Amino acid sequence: MSLAWHRKDFLSLRELSAEELNQVLATARVFKEILGRPIKKVPSLQGRTVVNLFVEPSTRTRISFELAAVRLSADVVSLDKDSSSLRKGETLSDTARNLEALQAGVIVIRHRSAGAAHFLAGRLKASVVNAGDGAHEHPTQGLLDAFTIQERLGKLAGVRVLIVGDIIHSRVARSNLWALTKLGARVTLVGPPTLLPREFAELGVKVSYDLDGQLEEADVINLLRIQHERMVQARLPSVGEYAGLFGLNLERFQRCKPGVLLMHPGPVHRGVEIASELADGTNSVILEQVTNGLAVRMAVLYLVSGGRGLGES
């Protein structure tokens, strides 16, 4: 099966249909197979230019996108805030126009402001891929999480997923929420009310303030990073109290299903979101998430560049 991809940009998972999500996942499966070969490179994007515009610092996502573009044989340029003119006060709009003038085919943007990818997409003929915009979405992370669950459990429909932690500030939580619910998983968000406002219950998921009450049913537990600096003011009394109430420790793990998948988008704070032993244990798929991220990003770059969907959806 080979479906045309109709979107110029890849901005959020909320706007994608289940069919489109499945198309990306199927394409990613083909690329994952290629990544297992001795020669990992394909000529799909030969002669095309991918610009990684990382206005907000990020090492792992940037490297993942860079490597994905290289594996597809694209020419890759990476800019961060310090190496671009944004540092000198140039507006995002002007930076975008300059990139357009250089005839970049795909612009991958990471930005601290929600909506920054939409902002570029509306102004450029180039394809824009959102690599994380503020607290809005991180669509390739949402997809790689869905990919990982599907690969490990063989399905997404009916799978019970807990997403635990700082939901309000998390673009990962939002992208996961849309991808997983559209593909039939049953999602429960867990955290203290200061980090998990009640309006999330209007978005097709359950909201819980009690991790212990949710453990036994869960097939997947996705633990989000707690950002100490920002949190410990009005939203949390202390990191220690958070770990006590919402950290996945060994005692809690004993009450989970034996095959529960433990996920984390990284970087992990060992002993806060998850016990160190569990992060390294057999239930943890944290490093598989990183590997799968490469396949998913290859799929996204390939599709927005005009590739037809690959594989069986």
Next chain:
Amino acid sequence: MNEILLQGGRILDPGAQRDAPGDLLIRDGRISGGKPSTGAVVMKLDGLVVTPGLIDPHVHLREPGQSAKETIGTGTAAAAAGGFTSVMAMPNTAPVADGPNTIAWMRQRARETGLVNVFPTGAISLGQKGETLAPIGALRQAGVVAITDDGHCIQSAELMRRALEYARMFDLPVLDHCEDRSLSAGGVMNEGRWSRILGLPGWPGIAEEVMVARNALLAELTGARVVCQHLSSAGSVRILREARARGVRLDGEASPHHLCLTEELVEGYDTNFKMNPPLRTAEDVKAVREAVADGTIRFLATDHAPHCSYEKEVEFDEAPFGVVGLETALGVYLTELVHGQGMPLGEVVARMTYIPSDYFGLGRGTLGEGAVADLTVMDPERKWTVKKEEFRSKGRNTPFEGRELKGRAVLTMVGGEIRHDLDGRAPKK
């Protein structure tokens, strides 16, 4: 002798309980009760409505100091085009209008370049910093009609109390942009379902309501007159209604955008939907509209806030708050309140004429004999489409671009001078 005869319109002067077909004679800049002489210029207004000149108690003219955004000249041209003959200018200029010299400069500039009457307001605190009282007595002598730290709500309850006590001495109205900054901190849109979806920091209704409640208590304590500006939430309306029922001298404004636009418009991250306070929910819109209809909210105010396109064309959280309103306000009020919810035209006109004039002591708002000939001719049935490129304001930051409106000002007269003439009715000189 200079005479203009407006012939065959519907004269609607709510302050004088007048609403009947008739002619109106303007002689040497004032409304005359006499007979027109043979030399009078005659303008036929069949099917049109003649009202006292409209008043907007909340605009940002940006001069001095921010003339890339707007000037007194362009802002008052926009006012005239929208049917307004008087505007109250907010003091958040550069420098801040917190002393008599700046007020005097603004009034002089308005005499030289303004197309409508400009009534300045002065700051409550020096530099609008919320720390030290501005020279309120000197500001009043310089001609301010109210004081306000608009955009910079005074956070200290103690300073606000003293400002009200002091202003009470002159019975000078105090206008407050109600925002508890500890609750709204960093917020750029309504806190709720859509801020969660879009990942934008929320500015919750409660941040406004806390300050409306504070102002109700302080107005009651001090006896001062307080206007809560551009109310956006159902909770604020409830507090205002309760305070007014107790006889507290508390009032509220409603802005065009809060009468008809809601938070989901932010979905595309278009900064023309970013204003302070933010667009809220359909329930809030309903509450604000009801409050205007039942008289709980007595003022209609645009909060006309022009910005340069390059300032607005940035990331949503980086963009300045504010939208223009002078050239679309009347159309929005008529479309939404009169045609949309059946509010009598006279009730809407009242809130834009004699009510603000009497409250702020502007000496306008009537078509009675001898009154200054500030008047607006409107066609309440006229359909038109908002096109920002046609604005006389320098600001293009409208949330109403492309919107179909019903009702428009076709002629605006200030002191007997025609300042806006949409269809070219006035004879060529």
